[in-house]
Amino acid sequence: MKTVAMMGLGAMGSRMAERLLEAGYPLVVYNRTQSKANNLVEKGAMRAATPRQAAEQADIVFSMVTDDVASQAIWTHPETGGILGLNANKIVIESSTLTPSWIQQLQGKVQETEATFMDAPVAGSRPQAEQGILVFLVGGSEETVQEMTPILEVMGGAILPAGPTGSGSALKLAVNVLFGVQIAAFSEMLGLLERSGFARDIAIEMLGKTPVVSPALKGASGLIAADNFAPMFPIDLVEKDFRYAAQTAERLGTTAPVTEATRQAYQAAQEAGLGGLNIVGVAKLYQP
Numbered sequence: 549m550k551t552v553a554m555m556g557l558g559a560m561g562s563r564m565a566e567r568l569l570e571a572g573y574p575l576v577v578y579n580r581t582q583s584k585a586n587n588l589v590e591k592g593a594m595r596a597a598t599p600r601q602a603a604e605q606a607d608i609v610f611s612m613v614t615d616d617v618a619s620q621a622i623w624t625h626p627e628t629g630g631i632l633g634l635n636a637n638k639i640v641i642e643s644s645t646l647t648p649s650w651i652q653q654l655q656g657k658v659q660e661t662e663a664t665f666m667d668a669p670v671a672g673s674r675p676q677a678e679q680g681i682l683v684f685l686v687g688g689s690e691e692t693v694q695e696m697t698p699i700l701e702v703m704g705g706a707i708l709p710a711g712p713t714g715s716g717s718a719l720k721l722a723v724n725v726l727f728g729v730q731i732a733a734f735s736e737m738l739g740l741l742e743r744s745g746f747a748r749d750i751a752i753e754m755l756g757k758t759p760v761v762s763p764a765l766k767g768a769s770g771l772i773a774a775d776n777f778a779p780m781f782p783i784d785l786v787e788k789d790f791r792y793a794a795q796t797a798e799r800l801g802t803t804a805p806v807t808e809a810t811r812q813a814y815q816a817a818q819e820a821g822l823g824g825l826n827i828v829g830v831a832k833l834y835q836p
């Protein structure tokens with residue numbers, strides 16, 4: 549069995565790593581805050597002190613960190629960066645939600661080492677990571693995607709080949725914007741309905757009976773109805789994805805006014821101290 553490295557053991561990476569261990573893959577783990585690896589090491593994972601060591605010790609190297617800055621830090625640090633541990637026999641799978649522009653730069657750096665690269669961000673949150681039913685949105689050559697499918701299937705219920713490198717990340721930003729726009733608009737209208745005299749649960753129930761509420765929004769509105777704002781996909785990460793989508797639109801010479809406006813709602817939630825809450829926490833902004 550190939551040795552796999554997971555770099556980034558936050559809410560998502562730790563759960564994905566757990567699945568890999570359970571499937572029997574020899575696993576190397578790296579996290580900036582080393583203590584977060586303890587639990588996995590106790591279960592049999594090997595600890596790497598740096599991303600470079602993780603890449604040196606593994607055949608397939610996953611990364612699952614916050615943003616472009618974190619990805620740059622773990623891959624390109626001049627002494628400890630993961631790039632320094634790569635060679636022609638290795639495969640890099642960047643699963644964080646990042647800008648397509650950084651993904652392209654990272655691909656260039658990986659290719660200089662002759663290693664293979666693909667971006668494979670995920671749709672789904674902590675429960676889906678725990679159950680191994682994430683949806684991987686994959687950018688990479690057909691051959692690499694095929695070769696990596698068995699390992700992605702350990703963590704994912706669906707593997708969607710999106711096209712060449714970077715296309716997984718572009719698709720992922722689109723998915724998150726479409727999700728986040730619905731939740732922000734729903735939250736805003738819920739506040740309006742409550743101020744118009746509707747009880748919150750009745751408004752949610754009635755909207756839910758109409759065809760405009762998508763399956764994803766149905767799930768989210770159920771959390772709002774239950775007053776459940778415990779973090780799964782935190783607002784801080786949602787705002788980052790809207791920022792990245794807006795930046796990508798600008799780089800491609802187009803505008804994204806709905807993305808920009810919705811980003812302001814999530815920024816307002818951050819300013820109100822709600823950044824650590826789940827995405828549906830944006831509803832708190834509009835509650836009477």
Ligand SMILES: NC(=O)c1ccc[n+]([C@@H]2O[C@H](COP(=O)([O-])OP(=O)(O)OC[C@H]3O[C@@H](n4cnc5c(N)ncnc54)[C@H](OP(=O)(O)O)[C@@H]3O)[C@@H](O)[C@H]2O)c1
Nearest residue numbers: 556557558559560580581613614618621644645673780781
């Ligand atoms: N949560 C979700 O529902 C969800 C769903 C789909 C996709 N995603 C995406 O998946 C990625 C990870 O999300 P998450 O929820 O697992 O985030 P998280 O719990 O906040 O974990 C973030 C990870 O990134 C590391 N990190 C942050 N900045 C770093 C830096 N400068 N250098 C090195 N490591 C750094 C953290 O290390 P420390 O432990 O040392 O801080 C931690 O391991 C993000 O791109 C997110 O957008 C999240």
